[in-house]
Amino acid sequence: MSRFVRLGETDRPPITLHVDGAPVAALEGDTLMVALLSAGGTLRQSEFGPEQRAGFCLMGACQDCWVWTESGDRLRACSTLAASGQRIVTSQPGASWPNHV
Amino acid sequence: MAEPRIIIVGAGPSGTRAAQACVAAGLRPIVIDEARRDGGQIYRRQPDNFTRPYAKLYGTEAGRAQVLHETFDGLKGAIDYRPETLVWNIAGGHVWTASGTVQKAMPFDALLLCTGATDRLMPVKGWQFAGAYSLGGAQVALKSQAVSIGHKVVLMGSGPLLYLVASQYVEAGADVAAVLDTSPFSARVKALPDLLAMPSVLWNGVALTRALKRAGVAVHLGVTPVEIMGDAESGVSGIRFRTGSGKEETVRCDAVAIGHHLRPETQLADLARCAFTFDAGTRQWLPERDGDGRSSVAGVYLAGDGAKILGARSAEASGRLAALAALADLGLPVDKGEMTSLRGDVANYAKFARGLARAFPWPSAQAAVLPDDAILCRCEGVTAGDLRGVMRETGAQEANRAKAFSRVGMGRCQGRYCGLAAAELIAAESGVPIEQVGRLRGQAPVKPLPIAIGDET
Ligand SMILES: Cc1cc2nc3c(=O)[nH]c(=O)nc-3n(C[C@H](O)[C@@H](O)[C@H](O)COP(=O)(O)OP(=O)(O)OC[C@H]3O[C@@H](n4cnc5c(N)ncnc54)[C@H](O)[C@@H]3O)c2cc1C
Numbered sequence: 001m002s003r004f005v006r007l008g009e010t011d012r013p014p015i016t017l018h019v020d021g022a023p024v025a026a027l028e029g030d031t032l033m034v035a036l037l038s039a040g041g042t043l044r045q046s047e048f049g050p051e052q053r054a055g056f057c058l059m060g061a062c063q064d065c066w067v068w069t070e071s072g073d074r075l076r077a078c079s080t081l082a083a084s085g086q087r088i089v090t091s092q093p094g095a096s097w098p099n100h101v
Numbered sequence: 102m103a104e105p106r107i108i109i110v111g112a113g114p115s116g117t118r119a120a121q122a123c124v125a126a127g128l129r130p131i132v133i134d135e136a137r138r139d140g141g142q143i144y145r146r147q148p149d150n151f152t153r154p155y156a157k158l159y160g161t162e163a164g165r166a167q168v169l170h171e172t173f174d175g176l177k178g179a180i181d182y183r184p185e186t187l188v189w190n191i192a193g194g195h196v197w198t199a200s201g202t203v204q205k206a207m208p209f210d211a212l213l214l215c216t217g218a219t220d221r222l223m224p225v226k227g228w229q230f231a232g233a234y235s236l237g238g239a240q241v242a243l244k245s246q247a248v249s250i251g252h253k254v255v256l257m258g259s260g261p262l263l264y265l266v267a268s269q270y271v272e273a274g275a276d277v278a279a280v281l282d283t284s285p286f287s288a289r290v291k292a293l294p295d296l297l298a299m300p301s302v303l304w305n306g307v308a309l310t311r312a313l314k315r316a317g318v319a320v321h322l323g324v325t326p327v328e329i330m331g332d333a334e335s336g337v338s339g340i341r342f343r344t345g346s347g348k349e350e351t352v353r354c355d356a357v358a359i360g361h362h363l364r365p366e367t368q369l370a371d372l373a374r375c376a377f378t379f380d381a382g383t384r385q386w387l388p389e390r391d392g393d394g395r396s397s398v399a400g401v402y403l404a405g406d407g408a409k410i411l412g413a414r415s416a417e418a419s420g421r422l423a424a425l426a427a428l429a430d431l432g433l434p435v436d437k438g439e440m441t442s443l444r445g446d447v448a449n450y451a452k453f454a455r456g457l458a459r460a461f462p463w464p465s466a467q468a469a470v471l472p473d474d475a476i477l478c479r480c481e482g483v484t485a486g487d488l489r490g491v492m493r494e495t496g497a498q499e500a501n502r503a504k505a506f507s508r509v510g511m512g513r514c515q516g517r518y519c520g521l522a523a524a525e526l527i528a529a530e531s532g533v534p535i536e537q538v539g540r541l542r543g544q545a546p547v548k549p550l551p552i553a554i555g556d557e558t
């Protein structure tokens with residue numbers, strides 16, 4: 001089930017991105033966070049606890065919302081716009097140590 | 102003499118007004134903001150292809166929002182505007198920026214820090230679950246993306262944002278299951294004399310609570326949060342709290358937004374080596390400044406909510422005032438009469454802000470009773486019990502020592518969301534006054550940098 005609920009602005013052109021290999025339908029102007037959480041319940045697995053995470057501050061302050069491109073670039077989902085054709089993964093590609101700073 | 106270089110960090114209300122004053126003096130300031138668009142927090146702009154009108158986005162503040170945006174748009178040709186650019190350090194007389202993977206270091210003659218605020222958080226057991234958000238975050242979701250953070254939402258904490266977000270959610274058609282305010286009604290009554298410093302803003306607040314009542318939203322005052330219920334896989338499923346009369350109640354929901362008013366983003370002032378003092382009214386360490394916004398460091402000025410939480414109207418006034426002070430210090434002519442009148446405005450806003458701090462107090466005592474198994478640091482899953490254990494083993498009673506031993510404040514958010522509560526817990530546990538615990542030092546980079554950063558050639 002989706003976590004976020006759209007309350008308006010739904011007349012925007014649809015886009016499709018890929019998250020962990022699966023297509024996700026979103027709208028032009030969505031942040032990655034809104035695209036992912038309008039399609040599913042969580043963004044990523046916490047690296048320090050058992051729980052799934054779905055962001056916290058939405059203003060670029062907490063860094064809870066990191067996702068990655070397939071080529072390994074880290075993106076802050078709350079402040080990065082979703083775009084057609086993006087290929088996103090929700091765990092760090094080839095992570096050998098946690099990527100803090 | 103070459104034109105003095107003025108750098109303004111932040112394009113919210115205070116940065117915009119500061120830039121406007123510099124341009125009027127014939128200068129071309131550099132305005133740096135991490136965000137994609139100007140406007141800052143309260144007047145955050147929606148993406149270009151969204152169509153909601155100002156009245157819908159900003160309510161009673163629509164007129165001010167529009168004027169501020171138009172002011173900034175009008176300045177664009179006259180300033181060196183650098184959006185999507187993070188200031189990550191201030192060192193060696195330079196401002197260090199990162200934009201994408203490009204890094205720059207720029208010297209300055211005057212630096213105006215207009216960095217704004219983020220939510221102040223008191224951890225609640227279960228706040229690590231997916232579906233727990235900051236109150237400000239809940240508002241950003243609606244304002245800049247037209248989404249609700251959940252299907253059934255509880256808003257909890259205290260402060261003006263609590264009622265504002267609740268009423269904005271209701272108006273936008275979200276399902277608000279309850280508003281849980283940790284502050285008691287009696288605090289509001291005591292704060293009234295100060296709140297009357299801005300009757301129209303006070304009235305807006307009263308109107309918001311009435312609108313919630315009319316909409317049939319359950320509003321509880323004087324609550325004590327017990328637990329955000331949920332599980333690791335599916336996230337938040339409800340909230341348990343004690344009412345003002347001590348009865349335990351549960352509300353089912355799939356999202357909770359929490360926050361206790363705001364805290365200033367002071368890391369850059371810290372890196373610029375500005376002196377800080379403890380503010381007993383808000384129990385926060387704040388950078389020192391004179392009545393015009395001069396910090397303790399020559400050439401560094403502080404304005405808006407990044408210096409002290411005084412609200413958006415004050416941010417406009419203090420931004421302009423700090424810029425005029427900087428211009429005067431650079432030997433440029435300024436209108437002294439205007440500076441006097443701006444000082445008066447800021448003093449009045451400060452009175453109102455004191456009222457807000459009294460009406461919606463930071464529930465410091467909750468840190469002391471946070472259960473051992475409650476997570477204190479969301480970033481790295483450090484519990485209240487972990488921190489207490491570290492204090493027992495090492496005797497650490499100072500914020501930075503406790504941080505080094507426990508890792509509280511060392512995670513991704515760098516203590517923005519746990520730091521104040523951790524200090525309260527340390528103070529309560531060791532029986533020392535909070536000001537003796539000290540404050541977490543700002544560290545560079547103030548936010549994580551892209552991995553493959555390089556110097557611009
Ligand atoms: C979600 C939210 C809602 C709010 N709603 C209200 C309200 O309804 N009424 C009210 O009076 N107040 C409100 N506030 C308080 C708020 O602080 C405003 O009063 C106002 O936005 C303050 O203006 P400012 O210019 O000081 O800071 P801001 O408007 O916050 O602007 C600061 C800017 O600085 C930028 N910045 C910060 N650090 C850096 C850096 N290191 N590098 C680059 N850029 C940086 C940010 O991106 C931001 O755009 C709200 C605050 C929040 C967080």
Ligand code: FES
Nearest residue numbers: 058062063065078
């Ligand atoms: S949700 Fe906090 S940085 Fe994105």
